[in-house]
Amino acid sequence: MRAAMASSLPESQIAPAAGGVQARGIEKRLGNIEVLRGVNLDVAAGEILAILGSSGSGKSTFLRCVNLLTLPDQGDIWVHGEHLRLRPVSEDDSAPRILDHDQVRRVRASIGMVFQSFNLWPHMTALENVSAGPVLVNRLTRKAAAELGRRYLAKVGLSDKAGSYPRHLSGGQQQRVAIARALAMEPKLLLFDEPTSALDPELVGEVLRVMTALAGEGRTMMIVTHEVAFAREVSSRAAFMHQGRIEEEGSSREFFSNPASPGLRRFLAAHDERHS
Amino acid sequence: MDGFVLQFVEGLKTTVLLALISGALGMVVGLLAAAAKLSRFAPLRVVVGAYTTIVRGVPELLIILLIYFGGTVAISSFFGRYVEINAFSAGVLALTIVFGAYTAEIFRGAVLSISRGQIEAARSLGLHPWQTWLLIILPLMMRIALPALGNQWFSLIKETSLISIVGLTDIMRVAAVGAGSMRAPLTFYLAASALYLFLTSLALVVFNLLERHFAVRGH
Ligand SMILES: Nc1ncnc2c1ncn2[C@@H]1O[C@H](COP(=O)(O)OP(=O)(O)OP(=O)(O)O)[C@@H](O)[C@H]1O
Ligand SMILES: [Mg+2]
Numbered sequence: 001m002r003a004a005m006a007s008s009l010p011e012s013q014i015a016p017a018a019g020g021v022q023a024r025g026i027e028k029r030l031g032n033i034e035v036l037r038g039v040n041l042d043v044a045a046g047e048i049l050a051i052l053g054s055s056g057s058g059k060s061t062f063l064r065c066v067n068l069l070t071l072p073d074q075g076d077i078w079v080h081g082e083h084l085r086l087r088p089v090s091e092d093d094s095a096p097r098i099l100d101h102d103q104v105r106r107v108r109a110s111i112g113m114v115f116q117s118f119n120l121w122p123h124m125t126a127l128e129n130v131s132a133g134p135v136l137v138n139r140l141t142r143k144a145a146a147e148l149g150r151r152y153l154a155k156v157g158l159s160d161k162a163g164s165y166p167r168h169l170s171g172g173q174q175q176r177v178a179i180a181r182a183l184a185m186e187p188k189l190l191l192f193d194e195p196t197s198a199l200d201p202e203l204v205g206e207v208l209r210v211m212t213a214l215a216g217e218g219r220t221m222m223i224v225t226h227e228v229a230f231a232r233e234v235s236s237r238a239a240f241m242h243q244g245r246i247e248e249e250g251s252s253r254e255f256f257s258n259p260a261s262p263g264l265r266r267f268l269a270a271h272d273e274r275h276s
Numbered sequence: 277m278d279g280f281v282l283q284f285v286e287g288l289k290t291t292v293l294l295a296l297i298s299g300a301l302g303m304v305v306g307l308l309a310a311a312a313k314l315s316r317f318a319p320l321r322v323v324v325g326a327y328t329t330i331v332r333g334v335p336e337l338l339i340i341l342l343i344y345f346g347g348t349v350a351i352s353s354f355f356g357r358y359v360e361i362n363a364f365s366a367g368v369l370a371l372t373i374v375f376g377a378y379t380a381e382i383f384r385g386a387v388l389s390i391s392r393g394q395i396e397a398a399r400s401l402g403l404h405p406w407q408t409w410l411l412i413i414l415p416l417m418m419r420i421a422l423p424a425l426g427n428q429w430f431s432l433i434k435e436t437s438l439i440s441i442v443g444l445t446d447i448m449r450v451a452a453v454g455a456g457s458m459r460a461p462l463t464f465y466l467a468a469s470a471l472y473l474f475l476t477s478l479a480l481v482v483f484n485l486l487e488r489h490f491a492v493r494g495h
């Protein structure tokens with residue numbers, strides 16, 4: 001489906017299923033590289049989608065398009081059934097634009113994102129990191145937000161670190177605080193961009209355990225990861241990205257045990273070799 | 277000599293007031309200029325870029341004279357008769373313009389050194405840009421900017437002495453007048469030096485405290 005056509009259709013005709021995320025014809029050029037070349041991908045509410053792919057295939061860029069940290073040049077995105085109002089690049093404007101900043105903030109507040117590099121704020125304690133969003137965006141009182149923050153720190157197993165500054169925490173602990181920070185917004189969707197790639201091997205497990213527990217709660221999650229075994233275990237569906245396109249997607253069972261495309265076969269075989 | 281002690285006290289007050297007011301205003305100008313330099317709006321970047329480049333390329337003394345005489349011309353033409361601009365106001369204006377240009381560069385560099393990811397984390401939660409500026413960028417930037425900002429404040433305190441050239445009765449002017457009339461230049465200039473040294477030492481203490489305050493938390 002061409003992006004421009006999709007935009008001009010009445011939304012009722014194309015509005016997809018109410019929940020989750022639908023992306024259609026997402027294109028993005030960064031510098032001279034066509035990073036995304038027409039990505040179509042759906043995530044239904046309650047689904048856990050793993051996104052695999054080699055380095056540079058556009059996984060991060062695509063994930064960042066979902067909460068508009070990166071604006072797609074072309075294409076349409078629906079989040080929880082709501083069409084994101086963007087102006088695609090055109091002949092007289094080389095940059096895509098946000099048409100409705102309030103909508104973008106509202107949608108971002110409903111999506112939790114966990115980054116590879118944690119991105120905690122170093123001048124705030126763990127608890128302050130977690131309760132800042134609820135106070136500033138969801139307008140909770142400080143007291144209510146602190147309570148909420150403590151609850152989510154407890155959920156990631158860090159009740160005793162509420163008063164610690166990020167630099168006094170290990171990488172695994174920092175990433176768990178970052179997960180608690182995302183959860184405290186009580187989001188309808190969680191995005192993970194290689195949440196364990198920056199961690200020492202012995203710290204990967206504690207983060208994956210937290211994520212596995214979240215997966216068991218019926219949350220909607222999109223997880224970009226190189227942890228194939230983990231992806232296989234927690235995801236309900238999986239997609240393989242290659243050179244800015246989705247090369248294969250399907251139910252996890254099929255995807256991992258019976259890959260159809262040569263690219264995914266090679267990718268999984270290379271992974272098996274490394275881990276046998 | 278006793279009379280001069282009182283005059284030095286008055287001069288000290290004027291110098292302190294001048295430094296504090298133009299320093300505070302200058303930091304506001306510097307912050308706004310830094311934000312402008314980082315904005316996506318090209319014309320704004322060009323205009324503010326010209327401001328900081330020009331001001332930093334012209335001697336402070338000349339800027340003061342230009343503001344003083346330019347200000348007098350402007351006000352006179354406004355009232356239709358000769359009105360001399362008040363030396364203190366001219367001093368505040370000139371030093372604010374200078375301080376703003378130098379601190380703009382400091383603030384801009386400090387903002388650029390904040391990790392992009394920490395700002396993106398704020399955006400990803402749905403924070404409004406002004407919330408991100410106030411609660412994330414500003415505090416993170418301050419700790420990086422503090423040492424350079426401290427140096428700039430020392431310069432500012434010393435540069436206030438240039439305003440005496442347009443007749444402001446600050447420490448410098450009291451010393452110059454005393455040196456001439458009492459025929460004891462060394463005494464008066466030594467006294468003035470001691471007063472400036474006192475002020476810069478005070479600034480040093482304040483900035484050390486600030487740096488420690490920011491260092492104890494975070495980094
Ligand atoms: N800001 C940018 N400017 C120019 N090129 C960029 C930019 N960001 C990413 N790229 C390029 O876009 C391509 C895809 O990047 P992306 O980060 O989406 O890949 P990825 O699949 O997440 O890779 P990885 O597994 O290494 O994280 C890469 O070739 C990268 O060099
Ligand atoms: Mg990536």
